Amino acid sequence: MNPFPHKHLLGLEDYTASDITRILDTAESMREVLDRPIRKVPTLRGITVVNLFFESSTRTRISFELAEKRLSADTVNFSSTGSSLSKGESLLDTVQNIEAMKTDVVVMRHRSPGAPHFLSKHISSVIINAGDGAHEHPTQALLDILTLRQKFGDLKGLRVTIVGDIAHSRVALSNIYGLKKMGAHVKLCGPATLIPRAAETLGVDITHSIEEAIADSDVLNVLRLQLERQEAGLFPSLREYQKYFGLTRTRLEKADKPLTILHPGPINRGVEITSDVADSEHALILNQVTNGVAVRMAVLYLLCGAKQES
Amino acid sequence: MTDKIKSVIVDAQGFERTLTRLAHEIIERNRGTKDLALIGMQTRGVFLATRLAKQIEKIEGGDIPLGTLDVTLYRDDFRTRLKQPKVQVTDIPFDIYDINLVLVDDVLYTGRTVRAAMDALMDLNRPHRIQLAVLVDRGHREMPIRPDFVGKNVPTSINEEVRVRMQEIDGEDAVLLVEVSP
Numbered sequence: 492m493n494p495f496p497h498k499h500l501l502g503l504e505d506y507t508a509s510d511i512t513r514i515l516d517t518a519e520s521m522r523e524v525l526d527r528p529i530r531k532v533p534t535l536r537g538i539t540v541v542n543l544f545f546e547s548s549t550r551t552r553i554s555f556e557l558a559e560k561r562l563s564a565d566t567v568n569f570s571s572t573g574s575s576l577s578k579g580e581s582l583l584d585t586v587q588n589i590e591a592m593k594t595d596v597v598v599m600r601h602r603s604p605g606a607p608h609f610l611s612k613h614i615s616s617v618i619i620n621a622g623d624g625a626h627e628h629p630t631q632a633l634l635d636i637l638t639l640r641q642k643f644g645d646l647k648g649l650r651v652t653i654v655g656d657i658a659h660s661r662v663a664l665s666n667i668y669g670l671k672k673m674g675a676h677v678k679l680c681g682p683a684t685l686i687p688r689a690a691e692t693l694g695v696d697i698t699h700s701i702e703e704a705i706a707d708s709d710v711l712n713v714l715r716l717q718l719e720r721q722e723a724g725l726f727p728s729l730r731e732y733q734k735y736f737g738l739t740r741t742r743l744e745k746a747d748k749p750l751t752i753l754h755p756g757p758i759n760r761g762v763e764i765t766s767d768v769a770d771s772e773h774a775l776i777l778n779q780v781t782n783g784v785a786v787r788m789a790v791l792y793l794l795c796g797a798k799q800e801s
Numbered sequence: 802m803t804d805k806i807k808s809v810i811v812d813a814q815g816f817e818r819t820l821t822r823l824a825h826e827i828i829e830r831n832r833g834t835k836d837l838a839l840i841g842m843q844t845r846g847v848f849l850a851t852r853l854a855k856q857i858e859k860i861e862g863g864d865i866p867l868g869t870l871d872v873t874l875y876r877d878d879f880r881t882r883l884k885q886p887k888v889q890v891t892d893i894p895f896d897i898y899d900i901n902l903v904l905v906d907d908v909l910y911t912g913r914t915v916r917a918a919m920d921a922l923m924d925l926n927r928p929h930r931i932q933l934a935v936l937v938d939r940g941h942r943e944m945p946i947r948p949d950f951v952g953k954n955v956p957t958s959i960n961e962e963v964r965v966r967m968q969e970i971d972g973e974d975a976v977l978l979v980e981v982s983p
Contacts, residue, residue: 492887520871520888529924532874562874789888792874796885 495793499618501607502627503668511669515637517789518782524561525784535564538795540596541589544621545571545582548600550756550780551621551630555598558787567594582606583613590614596795599623617794625659630790631755632665634783635712636673638775641782642751643709647674652704654680654736655714655763658687658725662714662755667693680704681736684725701736705746712753713738716763729762738764740771749773756780804979810937810955810963811976819952820849823934824856826950827903836900836929838866842918843889846870848969849936850905868893870904875917891921898926903950907965909935912944937976939963 496510503511524532540559544552552568559566569589586597596617599607604626611618622628636646643649651670657663657679670677671694678696679686686697698704704711716732726732743750752764752774760766769776811819831837834857841850847869854865871889904918915933922928934950939957955963955978964977 492885494885517888520873520890523891524874527925531924533920534874534876534879792888793885796879 495796497794499607499611499620500629500790500794501611501618501620503629503632503665503672504627506629506668506672508672508674511633511636511672514633514786514789514793515640517792518633518637518785521561521788521792522782522785524788525781531561531563533563534792535559535562535795537565538596539565539567539594540598540791541594541616542566542568542621543586543589543597543599543601544569545599545601545606546622548621550783551600551628554780554783555619555621555630555787558784558791561784562788562791564596564791582610586610586614590616596791619790619794622661624661625664626661627665627668628661629665629669630783630787631662632669633790634779634786635662635666635753635755636669637782637786638753638779639675639710639751640673641778642775645674646670649675649710650678650708651675651710651712652678652680652698652708653712653714654701654704654738656685656716657681657690657714658685659717660714662712666712667695671695678704678708682726682732701738701742702745705742705750708750710751710753711738712755713764715755715757716759718759733762737762738768740765740767743768751775753779804962804981807961807978807980809975810978811953813974816974816976819936820852821856823936823950823952824853824860827853827932827934828857828861830932830949831901831903834861834863834865837903838868838895838897838900839903839905840868840870840893840918840922842904842906842914843869843871843873844970845907845965845967846905848967849907849934850903853903853905853934866895868895868897870918870921872914872917872921875921877913877917893925896926897922897928899929901930901932902928903932903934905934907936908963909933909938909946909948909951910941910963912942912946915946916944936965937963 542555556566598619598621600621601623604624606623607618607620620629639646653663653666667677679690680698683699754776758769839850839854841847854867857865869892871891873886873888932949935948936952938948938951938954960981962979962981964979966973966975968974
């Protein structure tokens with residue numbers, strides 16, 4: 492096969508459907524490695540990956556680190572607390588110093604949209620975006636798409652509604668790019684204050700009624716209400732949000748067929764989704780987590796292999 | 802790139818005869834089929850192993866465990882190749898601990914794929930023995946590896962290539978010697 496045509500994974504905006512399909516196909520093979528007694532292959536021996544997390548993360552950081560270790564890469568972890576960032580060092584200085592220690596791949600999460608794009612112009616490492624502000628979180632969207640592909644076979648014509656706090660969500664934007672490229676119909680659902688006006692320009696439908704979303708969807712991708720990012724006044728109270736947009740069994744039972752539920756985690760149980768829904772057989776939340784490791788292995792494999800030719 | 806077919810080394814009839822002989826040799830060397838399993842290497846090795854297993858079952862009876870191995874993640878040329886090989890499926894649905902494995906591939910050349918395959922198998926468990934069966938040995942080894950069962954020895958030059966074609970994916974059984982112009 493031809494070399495993978497990208498050096499970085501900054502977002503899904505500039506990836507084509509065939510790039511995404513190639514990542515998903517590779518991820519399926521990687522999943523098999525995760526089921527072996529020795530869950531490790533020697534592919535990335537000698538490659539050093541730096542995990543730079545300027546924002547807190549549990550799932551994504553552990554998932555990336557496991558993916559790197561399964562492929563035998565050496566890993567270094569960095570979190571902003573306790574680093575020289577608190578001494579006032581700039582992002583570029585921090586990363587250039589780390590790169591001077593001879594590293595190959597930087598996995599980065601940062602609160603500023605575009606931070607990984609900025610870095611990619613200044614350093615030579617492969618950059619993988621693990622979330623930049625409210626912009627993109629490409630590996631999350633890829634694992635969501637993989638999970639849906641495993642369940643439905645093909646995403647063409649699948650009706651997926653992303654529910655919740657779209658405005659503060661990087662998961663939403665990456666999902667919109669990725670799902671649309673794979674042929675799904677995408678709808679957004681949430682309070683008007685949490686859906687950016689410009690969303691319509693992305694070619695998605697918008698609704699402010701959870702009942703309507705449930706009635707015409709096959710899949711609901713329920714976002715976490717980002718309590719830490721809420722400026723005052725976007726919605727009156729958690730109770731009111733729960734009342735109008737919370738996903739409950741009673742609401743779901745009105746649909747004529749069971750809906751598939753995704754959630755990127757961590758779950759605010761009883762806020763955006765009730766426990767009985769999150770733990771039901773139609774929720775694929777733990778599949779998403781396992782697929783996350785496989786997808787990140789696939790991305791690392793494809794980008795590191797392509798790196799040498801550029 | 803234009804490839805010229807120089808000769809047909811094995812035709813469809815010869816192909817089947819060679820497989821029958823290999824099946825007999827495998828049974829003979831292993832004194833039957835006890836604790837015997839075949840592992841086909843992606844892609845054509847898988848079809849070869851499937852056919853060999855059928856032949857062996859026809860001769861000796863019983864069921865021969867059959868697995869599929871993809872060595873892409875174990876290759877030593879990951880960082881130097883211009884093309885990126887597709888990662889395919891490894892599916893070995895039985896425990897290989899303490900059994901006699903026969904690794905099956907179509908063409909033995911540098912020996913690097915077999916080296917990778919042995920590493921991959923050792924990561925799964927500790928087999929009692931690994932033997933190597935190939936349809937064609939074309940020489941030019943770069944590793945200290947030798948096959949236990951050979952369909953045909955074909956001396957080749959570096960700018961020649963041996964192409965194995967199989968009914969299952971190519972629509973015919975044949976082994977061709979091809980001259981590759983760069």
